Amino acid sequence: MPLYNTRYGEGCVIKDEKAKNKPRRVSKIAARVRNTNMVLIVLVLFLILITAAVMITGVTERASKDLAFFYSLEAVDKFNLNMSRDLALVQKVARSKAVTGWFADEANMTKKTAAYNEMADYMGLLKSGELYFVIHDSLNEFSIKTESLDEFLPFNILDPDDPYNDWYFSLISSDNEFAFNIDIDKVTDEWRIWINHKVVSDGGLVGVFCAGLQVDTMLRSMFARYDEDNVKGFV
Numbered sequence: 001m002p003l004y005n006t007r008y009g010e011g012c013v014i015k016d017e018k019a020k021n022k023p024r025r026v027s028k029i030a031a032r033v034r035n036t037n038m039v040l041i042v043l044v045l046f047l048i049l050i051t052a053a054v055m056i057t058g059v060t061e062r063a064s065k066d067l068a069f070f071y072s073l074e075a076v077d078k079f080n081l082n083m084s085r086d087l088a089l090v091q092k093v094a095r096s097k098a099v100t101g102w103f104a105d106e107a108n109m110t111k112k113t114a115a116y117n118e119m120a121d122y123m124g125l126l127k128s129g130e131l132y133f134v135i136h137d138s139l140n141e142f143s144i145k146t147e148s149l150d151e152f153l154p155f156n157i158l159d160p161d162d163p164y165n166d167w168y169f170s171l172i173s174s175d176n177e178f179a180f181n182i183d184i185d186k187v188t189d190e191w192r193i194w195i196n197h198k199v200v201s202d203g204g205l206v207g208v209f210c211a212g213l214q215v216d217t218m219l220r221s222m223f224a225r226y227d228e229d230n231v232k233g234f235v
Contacts, residue, residue, distance in 0.1 A: 103206035191215035
């Protein structure tokens with residue numbers, strides 16, 4: 001029997017054809033909507049990840065900078081504490097009557113004994129434990145490394161022509177009472193920060209008194225509580 005033999009039947013057939021085609025169109029539209037939504041979700045998640053990464057990086061950088069700044073301030077405070085403490089002790093030695101009196105009268109054994117005892121006492125208080133001085137009139141160089149007064153003798157004479165000794169003449173010709181300089185030991189290759197202080201008696205220069213702080217020892221005391229595997233310092 002033909003499908004289009006009546007108007008009613010034709011209408012029924014047309015209605016049936018629409019009913020068959022409608023779900024397919026809806027399915028295609030739904031699929032497109034789902035695909036579009038997935039793309040939008042992925043895009044939104046990607047933007048969230050980028051934003052989070054930027055924020056975390058910024059927070060990490062700020063935290064690292066703040067931590068580095070804190071370490072820097074702490075290191076400077078410890079360095080100043082070490083230097084200020086030893087500078088105060090060096091000033092006391094350089095200004096003591098026993099030391100200034102002997103520097104002005106090097107041949108006097110009584111004054112030498114008094115000066116030696118004075119310097120030996122301070123040697124135990126100084127962090128460096130390394131004292132050196134030059135008596136200006138003779139340019140004799142002394143270093144306190146012995147507990148025997150009999151061995152307390154000059155080990156050398158300061159050579160004005162040696163550029164290595166420019167620090168001495170630079171200090172005595174300046175208006176400064178003291179100066180700092182960094183020195184590398186020619187024998188041991190150890191780095192030292194020297195506190196060099198003028199010794200004055202009756203208004204005249206009679207020598208220079210010095211204390212050397214070993215840089216390695218100072219750095220160990222400054223950063224001993226930090227784990228070397230996790231914290232590195234650059235000066």
